[in-house]
Amino acid sequence: MMKGGGGVNLYERSRAKNQPHHLPRFLFITVVVAFSIVLIWYWEKAPLLTTLFPSHAQLLNLFPAAGDVKVKQVTTDLREAQGVVNISPPPLTSNNASSYFDTRGNKGVLDLVSPAPPPFDISTTAHENTTDIVKESVPSQVSEKNSDAKPPKQQIVEPVAPNKLNAPVEREGDGVSMSNVEKQACNYGKGRWVKDDSRPLYSGFGCKQWLSGMWACRLTQRTDFGYEKLKWQPKDCKMDDFTGPNFLKRMQDKTLAFIGDSLGRQQFQSLMCMITGGEERHDVEDVGKKYGLVKARRAVRPDGWAYRFPITNTTILYYWSASLCELDPIDPINGTTYFAMHLDRPPAFLRRYISRFNVLVLNTGHHWNRGKINANRWVMYVGGKRNTDKRIAEINNAKNLTIHSIIKWVNGELPKYPGLKAFYRSISPRHFFNGDWNSGGTCDSTTPGSLEVLQDESTDSVASGAVKGTDVKLLDITALSQVRDEGHISRYSIKATPGVQDCLHWCLPGIPDTWNELLFTQI
Template sequence: MWACRLTQRTDFAYEKFQWQPKNCKMDKFTGSNFLRRMQDKTLAFIGDSLGRQQFQSLMCMITGGKESPDVTSVGWKYGLVKARGALRPDGWAYWFPGTNTTILYYWSASLCDLEPLNSTNPTTDYAMHLDRPPAFLRRFLNKFDVLVLNTGHHWNRGKLKANKWVMHVGGVPNTDTKIAEIGGAKNLTIHSIVKWVDSQLPKYPGLKAFYRTISPRHFFNGDWNTGGSCDNTTPLSDGKEVLKDESLDPVAVAAVKGTRVKVLDITASSQLRDEGHISRYSIRATPGVQDCLHWCLPGIPDMWNEILFAQL
């Protein structure tokens, strides 16, 4: 889906750059190093399609993108099976028997709990519990050793309306106008979920939890539905280094402040890489629509995993 080498794209310079931290040597990522570090452990990504890309990137980095009889699908253990009529399951889980390592991804675009208001009606609205973590996270947290959370790009009126999500706080429909604004709702959710994870950490002293900062979009001269594009193919044409000390995602930083949840900050370093998006080369391209949100793989999300590996 994200393999730009399978599209009409002809330049692959974006694959040849590596993130280099200043005054600090990062361990080289190799699949065997990663699996050794994650011996007898489970890593869970929970988030939106950019979280899915990070999961897909990591699976390819570990396996070299090759099918292997050693890698076993264990999605059924986590209820990650394709429902009848669904395009895909709510996530995937894979087990590497050599080191007893499990890597999984669960789709949660908003990071909050979604509950059908009328479970007998297939066209029902969903209660979007802004202050409650997804049921999947509550149910399986005790199985995880590393948790990487993210959300961001689904927080807009169009998505809420299309998904029939109705904001709830404290178990009842939200009436606070400040929270009803998209920014306020997103802020409340990120703070609530991080706080809840932090409250659980004393029970699971081995658990390392990360909140990943937002993946930057690079739409120039419009948005995704108004002819916005990301045509540049020259790497680092807008600068080569991150010069600011503070994060470009202040909401994430504020949410983890004072908690034991760590921030996995990828925003500023990814901001420099506008040439690494799918752009017009989507395998299922819609004429005139460019994808300046998702990334070519291999590509920028590999860097996020290198940074995660270094932090582990």
């Protein structure tokens, strides 16, 4: 028994020695499974492990849409470039979008006199606005001082469709409005005349405080006044509705100056009537003395007028300069002296007072004929000397030289006065039929020649050519006035005396009111 028992024990020991240990393997597997479960759970929670081993959702974001990559790249480049090119993207609110069009209507160039926008900080931007902000920032706003600085690494990431460059700016509570760039590009001289029973803008029987009686056709024997009921409507853009309060508000603390011939005087008187509605205004101050506009002894009238509206501190003035160039007496002590007509110099009045103006409207044209020049005893000068060039002596060439010279001079002055907007008004058309003003010419029509203007280019090629490439704007009134031959004073007068017909000046209210509506829209 002792042997058998001893044999069994040896066998069992030998078997146990040759078999694997199941218990340790089970424990090892259990530990591995438990550790894996803990690791998977902690993988989704721990930032460090997330960084080292991204989750499935994070793996998808390693390859975002192309637009997201562009936004992040441009944002990085903008932040790096801020200290170099002084980039200041637009603020988040769309209401301020138009603030980043300068006075010339150029998008993406800050007006140096305007307050700078807040610094750009992408970290404080709501994510849904990030794309719009970066796209608005792509046309970098480079200050003049840093114009030579290196541009950011990447200014344009994706092309912008041309039709979106001038897209309307949507403003809260306002629907969709035209951007300043669109307004600048609008051709206000193309369109049609439409009937508007709300016109005229002031009474033809009133406005005696500002309007010369010889131009108030309601005071004459004229019986047809249909010309007062037509309103100009540009083809592809909307004009601002003119009201006196709106105009004064827009021109608060500002001065508007008309400098030109008698057609400029008509525009000045028209504007005064439009602002006041033709009503008496005893609060309006005569400030002509501040500009040297006083009636000289034995003079029929002063060289101009200036009036100030105290309610908004707005001044409207007119200065008579038929030739739009400097006139100096050759012999000051001689009462019948000739005058040096400096074709290449602006009027002394303009040179002296331009710093006071915020809006400037220039015009000339109808005094450029040999009869007027001889009657006024004007002698052409160029470069400070009497002109001897026969080509310049030709009237049209002399006029063109003067127009180009004054526009070039004004354009050179604009950088000195950032708040100044300058306009050159195209020529007002004459309508003498069957002769000229001194040879029986008439303008007896009571209906307009047409109601529509279709051409894109100005019919005053001299004016449009002179302003091209400058910051002086063209106030183009020629074609739209050309079709309104029934609007002239014609044969009518206060005393009903027969004589020469006036087919140059206009009845007021009338066509010059539209010139001022165009001016109001473009200021």
